Amino acid sequence: MKICWVIYNGSLTSDKFRDQAELLADAAKRAGVKAKIVMNYEVMMSLNAQLEERPDFVVFLDKDILLATFLKNVGIPVFNDPEVIExxxxxxxxxxxxxxxxxAMPETIIAPKVYPKFTIEGSGYYEQVLDKLGLPMIIKEGHGSFGMKVYLIETEEEFFAKVDELRGIDYVFQEFIExxxxxxxxxxxxxxxxxxxxxxxxxxxxxxxxxxxxxxxxxxxxxxxxxxxxxxxxxxxxxxxxxxxxxxxxxxxxxxxxxxxxxxxxxxxxxxxxxxxxxxxxxxxxxx
Ligand SMILES: Nc1ncnc2c1ncn2[C@@H]1O[C@H](COP(=O)(O)OP(=O)(O)OP(=O)(O)O)[C@@H](O)[C@H]1O
Ligand SMILES: [Mg+2]
The missing domain is CATH 3.30.470.20 (ATP-grasp fold, B domain)
Known part of the structure; x- marks a missing residue:
């Protein structure tokens, strides 16, 4: 009998993450696989010791990319592949x-890296972005889920406040598809x-x-x-x-x-x- 781990993030307490893991574990059991729900921190990522248990494959429901990579590197098939998750x-x-x-996607501009303690305001860069995309526009952080880090920017004031707030963070400017x-x-x-x-x-x-x-x-x-x-x-x-x-x-x-x-x-x-x-x-x- 094959063994699978369904991994989710143990620091997320909302029921929906556990529920998602249970949907996968139940499906695995229906298919005759021995499924175990594992929270990410339950796997010790010890680099100089062997894993105590090894599943035949892992369904990876989290974004703990280091853990996904760690498991892939010891030869366990991980779905999705860690590079895809990343x-x-x-x-x-x-x-x-x-x-x-x-x-095909909305017109998108990747924001340049700006170190948190510095600014490029005054360089004319942001004015060029405003010229190209116009308002309203979407600003979207690189890392975000459930729409929480997606902003509809309607005024120049909001635009400049947001780019200032996002110094040090990966994000994109995007055409708003009205x-x-x-x-x-x-x-x-x-x-x-x-x-x-x-x-x-x-x-x-x-x-x-x-x-x-x-x-x-x-x-x-x-x-x-x-x-x-x-x-x-x-x-x-x-x-x-x-x-x-x-x-x-x-x-x-x-x-x-x-x-x-x-x-x-x-x-x-x-x-x-x-x-x-x-x-x-x-x-x-x-x-x-
Ligand atoms: N360029 C855009 N123009 C119009 N609406 C957009 C645009 N980008 C995002 N949206 C709206 O905002 C919602 C959230 O955006 P997006 O799916 O990119 O991020 P997210 O939902 O936070 O990510 P996740 O799906 O991982 O939770 C979309 O479902 C869509 O309704
Ligand atoms: Mg989405």
Missing amino acids: TCDNKAKQYIQLAKNGI TSRGRDIRVNIVGGEIVAAMYRSSQTDFRANITNGGVASIVELTAEQKELAIRAADAVRAEFAGVDLLFGDNEKPLVCEVNAAAHIRNIYNVTGINVADKMIEYILGKLA
């Missing part, structure tokens, strides 16, 4: 990769195939995230949406991906982001599709 965990890095692969205000599509992909999708919309916020008050419903994807979502997951080499799509001019799909550890509870409730079963099936097929 790319997706930093939106700036991810957009560079998406652009390299010609993926035609997508409060709505997007989440597409879950497993091994290059679309397994579920939902439409998310919010009456109260420009962000469609359910955690921000968005409401989800079933959606039939267009051929163009399907193709773009699959290409986006492929561009960052994600075997499991939650791709967010925006609606551009004439509903033209644009990639908002690719999540490497997308939550699957909401999409399960909305569509009845348990993405966890597909993930486990994919892994077992790959390891066979």
Whole structure:
């Protein structure tokens, strides 16, 4: 019998992280795999000792990239691959990769590194960004989830306050896709195939995230949406991906982001599709 670890972050106390791990562990058990839910800090990353236990594979639901790398380096298959988790965990890095692969997305400018104790205000750099993207615009931190680090900037005053506040942090400037205000599509992909999708919309916020008050419903994807979502997951080499799509001019799909550890509870409730079963099936097929 194969053994799998489902790893999530033990410092996150919200029930949804444990719930996500349980969905995966239950799916593994249904497939005849012995599954154990493991919190990241329960694995001692001792570099000069052997691991006491070794699973046959790990489903990695967290962003503890060092742990994912540590496990991969001792020869344990980790899903997603640590490099994919790392790319997706930093939106700036991810957009560079998406652009390299010609993926349609909002116009995006990666903010230059500014050391926290210094400033480039007065250099004219930020004025150029304002000229190129106009207002309103989106500023998005590299590391953020549930829409919490995504800002709609409407005035120059807000713009300069935000760039000042973000000194020392990776972030991007992005065209605000007005035609997508409060709505997007989440597409879950497993091994290059679309397994579920939902439409998310919010009456109260420009962000469609359910955690921000968005409401989800079933959606039939267009051929163009399907193709773009699959290409986006492929561009960052994600075997499991939650791709967010925006609606551009004439509903033209644009990639908002690719999540490497997308939550699957909401999409399960909305569509009845348990993405966890597909993930486990994919892994077992790959390891066979
Ligand atoms: N350029 C944009 N134009 C219009 N709306 C956007 C844009 N970027 C993001 N949004 C809205 O904000 C929401 C959150 O943005 P994004 O998905 O990039 O970050 P996140 O949700 O914090 O990340 P995660 O999905 O990992 O939780 C999107 O679902 C979308 O509704
Ligand atoms: Mg998102």
